[in-house]
Amino acid sequence: MEHRIELAFTLKELDVDSVPLNILTPIPGTPLENVSPVTPLELLTTIALYRFILPDKDIKLCGGKEKNLRQLLPFAIVAGCNSLMTGNYLTTLGRDASYDREMISDLGLIAKEF
Numbered sequence: 001m002e003h004r005i006e007l008a009f010t011l012k013e014l015d016v017d018s019v020p021l022n023i024l025t026p027i028p029g030t031p032l033e034n035v036s037p038v039t040p041l042e043l044l045t046t047i048a049l050y051r052f053i054l055p056d057k058d059i060k061l062c063g064g065k066e067k068n069l070r071q072l073l074p075f076a077i078v079a080g081c082n083s084l085m086t087g088n089y090l091t092t093l094g095r096d097a098s099y100d101r102e103m104i105s106d107l108g109l110i111a112k113e114f
Contacts, residue, residue, distance in 0.1 A: 025064045
């Protein structure tokens with residue numbers, strides 16, 4: 001967590017426009033296959049801290065969100081994520097974009113598609 005906070009302040013200093021958050025999904029046969037996944041609550045805390053430190057920046061939740069946040073995925077938006085990468089990713093499968101649109105609607109928000 002210390003490193004994540006340090007990174008957030010570095011990104012603030014650099015005045016970046018967007019912060020994509022990819023969450024490791026350990027895959028058998030890769031160098032990080034035995035890394036313990038971050039807990040959903042730790043991920044939500046990280047998102048909330050990034051929103052607090054970078055209040056006017058685009059915080060985009062990307063790869064690994066479905067597998068790591070599971071049923072708490074909608075809370076990522078409540079915690080401060082304001083952008084989602086939908087569909088499949090470079091090396092792993094995501095979920096159908098219609099689920100993300102439904103989730104956004106269920107939260108009383110309007111999705112802006114790009």
